[in-house]
Amino acid sequence: MGTFPLELFGKKLRNPVMNASGTLGYGKEIERLWKISTLGAFVTKGLSVFPHKGNPQPRILDLGFGMLNSIGLQNFGIKRFLEEYTEFFIRRKTPVILNIFGFTEDEYVECGRLIGENPAVLALEANLSCPNVKQGGIIFGKDPKIVGRIVRGLKSVTKIPVLVKLSSEVTDIVEIAYAAYEAGADGLTLINTLPGMWKERDTLVRGGISGPFLKFLALKAIYDCKRSLPIPIVGAGGIMNVKDAILFLEAGCSAIQVGTATFLDPLAIPKIVKGLKAYFKRGQKW
Amino acid sequence: MKDMEVTVIENREVIKDHFLLKAKVKGRIPAFRPGQFVMVKIQGPQVFLRRPFTAYECEKDTISILYKVKGVGTRVLSKMKRGEKTFILGPCGRGFSITERELYVVIAGGIGVAGVNLLIKSLKKNVWIFFGTSSSSNLSLLGNLTNYDLFISTLDGTYGKKGDVISLFREKIDDLKNKDVEIFACGPKEMYKSLKDALLKYRLPCQVLYEERMACGMGLCFGCVVETLDPKDPIKRVCYEGPVFSLWELSL
Ligand SMILES: Cc1cc2nc3c(=O)[nH]c(=O)nc-3n(C[C@H](O)[C@H](O)[C@H](O)COP(=O)(O)OP(=O)(O)OC[C@H]3O[C@@H](n4cnc5c(N)ncnc54)[C@H](O)[C@@H]3O)c2cc1C
Ligand SMILES: Cc1cc2nc3c(=O)[nH]c(=O)nc-3n(C[C@H](O)[C@H](O)[C@H](O)COP(=O)(O)O)c2cc1C
Ligand code: FES
Numbered sequence: 093m094g095t096f097p098l099e100l101f102g103k104k105l106r107n108p109v110m111n112a113s114g115t116l117g118y119g120k121e122i123e124r125l126w127k128i129s130t131l132g133a134f135v136t137k138g139l140s141v142f143p144h145k146g147n148p149q150p151r152i153l154d155l156g157f158g159m160l161n162s163i164g165l166q167n168f169g170i171k172r173f174l175e176e177y178t179e180f181f182i183r184r185k186t187p188v189i190l191n192i193f194g195f196t197e198d199e200y201v202e203c204g205r206l207i208g209e210n211p212a213v214l215a216l217e218a219n220l221s222c223p224n225v226k227q228g229g230i231i232f233g234k235d236p237k238i239v240g241r242i243v244r245g246l247k248s249v250t251k252i253p254v255l256v257k258l259s260s261e262v263t264d265i266v267e268i269a270y271a272a273y274e275a276g277a278d279g280l281t282l283i284n285t286l287p288g289m290w291k292e293r294d295t296l297v298r299g300g301i302s303g304p305f306l307k308f309l310a311l312k313a314i315y316d317c318k319r320s321l322p323i324p325i326v327g328a329g330g331i332m333n334v335k336d337a338i339l340f341l342e343a344g345c346s347a348i349q350v351g352t353a354t355f356l357d358p359l360a361i362p363k364i365v366k367g368l369k370a371y372f373k374r375g376q377k378w
Numbered sequence: 379m380k381d382m383e384v385t386v387i388e389n390r391e392v393i394k395d396h397f398l399l400k401a402k403v404k405g406r407i408p409a410f411r412p413g414q415f416v417m418v419k420i421q422g423p424q425v426f427l428r429r430p431f432t433a434y435e436c437e438k439d440t441i442s443i444l445y446k447v448k449g450v451g452t453r454v455l456s457k458m459k460r461g462e463k464t465f466i467l468g469p470c471g472r473g474f475s476i477t478e479r480e481l482y483v484v485i486a487g488g489i490g491v492a493g494v495n496l497l498i499k500s501l502k503k504n505v506w507i508f509f510g511t512s513s514s515s516n517l518s519l520l521g522n523l524t525n526y527d528l529f530i531s532t533l534d535g536t537y538g539k540k541g542d543v544i545s546l547f548r549e550k551i552d553d554l555k556n557k558d559v560e561i562f563a564c565g566p567k568e569m570y571k572s573l574k575d576a577l578l579k580y581r582l583p584c585q586v587l588y589e590e591r592m593a594c595g596m597g598l599c600f601g602c603v604v605e606t607l608d609p610k611d612p613i614k615r616v617c618y619e620g621p622v623f624s625l626w627e628l629s630l
Contacts, residue, residue: 114599121597121618124379137600145613152591152601154451156424159593163600166613303426355427355594356419358381358467 098132100324100346101215101253101278103187105132108341109365112328112351113137113191113217113257114163118177122354126362128184132347133214135189136173141202143169150297153290158303159352160288165193165222170206178212187214189255195225197238201245207252217255218242221284221300233258233284236271243275253278255326260313261286269317279324281349282313302352306330311343318344332360334367341368379596380408381467387440389458393518395447396489397456401466403439410436412497413473413587413622416443417595419465422454429455430592430617432493432564433468441466444492444519470595471621473497474585480504480558485573487543487565488512491519493587494564498523506550510543510565544572555580563587563625571630584625590616605629 098105106129114137119128128134146166153160170192181188190213192203200218207213220233220242232238239256246254256272258265260283269280285300286309310329318325327345331337332353340348353360384401392398410433417428429451431443447453458464474497482501484494485508498505508529509520514537517530530538531546539546543565561584563573570586577584590602597618606614606627614620
């Protein structure tokens with residue numbers, strides 16, 4: 093179970109709380125409310141080799157119990173992030189997890205190559221929930237062979253630890269996670285959004301569903317993988333408050349990521365950090 | 379920027395489906411520039427995300443928004459009673475930038491008048507207001523802006539000129555060509571398209587308050603983006619780089 097401070101991949105982190113990819117911009121924006129150094133580690137929004145423009149509007153739907161987003165992985169490219177932001181995170185003494193994606197297997201590996209040695213970067217988080225354009229849009233993370241190849245590719249080009257982020261929309265998440273582990277993955281991030289769709293102004297919009305309900309799916313995926321694999325798991329999906337965070341840590345997560353909660357309560361992360369600190373101080377009593 | 383706990387002190391229907399909500403903040407509210415907005419937490423079973431509204435009025439410890447009931451969120455908001463508590467995050471975004479000019483022209487379409495109220499109050503003199511609405515029954519949305527030079531159009535012709543507000547504005551456009559003027563506008567996207575057409579002739583400086591659906595309201599999620607003509611970063615976040623943009627910068 094995570095502790096204060098936490099050790100992950102041989103590095104000490106202030107605490108086990110991270111943001112989930114894509115829910116805290118590039119990292120500077122939130123500083124109008126709280127310091128990024130509140131986090132154990134910062135997770136970037138998805139970055140790719142080439143800048144990517146993302147999807148047209150509409151990009152957001154309020155489902156009442158959660159949200160559906162169709163941001164489409166808009167980002168200005170991994171190189172620009174490293175150039176413009178490394179310094180900022182070093183000054184804040186906040187390690188960075190680079191969430192990366194590609195539309196081909198080579199693009200994933202190229203992301204790993206582009207990072208080189210970077211003192212700010214704690215790990216890569218390979219988002220395997222993107223469609224493989226070469227293979228007609230199947231999701232990379234659904235095929236254990238592809239997952240294995242991407243992880244092996246990344247491990248051959250970089251010494252930085254690799255987290256594999258999976259969606260639970262697969263027949264057997266343990267099979268996929270095992271393929272990642274066998275190929276050398278250093279940890280897992282569980283889970284990503286679930287794919288969904290809506291229709292607006294005669295356009296069909298595909299996106300990812302997130303929110304509190306994901307918690308139950310995430311916990312199951314985490315429990316199943318924890319039982320079968322000896323690598324650390326970072327938990328994500330529907331964590332809204334400190335109670336949820338404790339539940340994830342109890343389920344065996346080494347660290348947790350808070351996503352959508354920040355949109356409802358922009359102070360959710362500092363509140364969770366504070367709550368966890370108190371919880372550990374009391375000897376893990378809720 | 380702060381996330382403020384507020385208590386509703388008034389939530390009154392101004393005209394059908396349009397409400398003015400006044401909320402009291404614990405302590406002082408941070409200074410708002412005209413055109414900046416708040417993200418309001420709406421407590422209701424079918425509402426998950428916060429909703430954005432321009433600051434309509436700000437005093438020491440109270441803030442008001444003027445809003446139209448559009449869907450589920452604003453409907454639930456309209457049911458909030460005096461004494462109920464919620465949270466508002468603000469000030470969000472960049473507001474209008476105001477430089478010294480000989481004349482200011484403000485164009486508001488419908489509920490767009492909510493977006494320019496603070497602006498008009500801070501301009502004080504030499505302001506022409508163009509207000510377009512569907513019918514004379516909506517005129518009380520102007521509140522006490524009636525002390526300014528007003529040009530009004532209604533779609534049904536029950537007051538002022540019959541038609542839309544940009545057609546009305548077109549009639550005055552030649553009077554502006556030799557003046558040191560700045561135009562401000564707030565209304566729907568279609569209004570900005572015809573405003574751009576109307577202004578192509580003289581390319582007068584014009585700032586518009588652009589709306590897009592938001593989740594975070596503070597630049598975190600990239601949900602609210604709009605395409606601009608900026609060659610380096612064409613895609614801008616309405617909540618962070620906006621919501622006020624130059625009309626000439628948007629690719630409408
Ligand atoms: C910066 C900014 C300032 C705003 N200021 C005001 C204001 O002062 N007064 C006011 O009445 N409204 C304002 N709006 C619009 C307001 O946010 C929406 O009307 C509101 O979010 C609709 O919520 P809903 O739950 O009722 O509608 P939903 O049930 O979410 O949707 C109903 C309809 O409203 C449309 N809609 C949803 N969100 C927006 C949006 N953000 N902008 C425009 N249309 C939307 C949808 O396309 C849909 O057709 C502002 C929007 C922005 C982005
Ligand atoms: C607006 C938004 C953008 C996201 N962008 C990414 C992304 O770029 N890469 C990624 O791996 N996951 C992305 N996610 C998924 C989240 O990181 C997280 O896995 C998911 O939202 C579940 O957690 P939550 O319920 O706490 O939000 C995004 C989620 C949201 C809501
Ligand atoms: S609403 Fe999230 S970036 Fe604008």
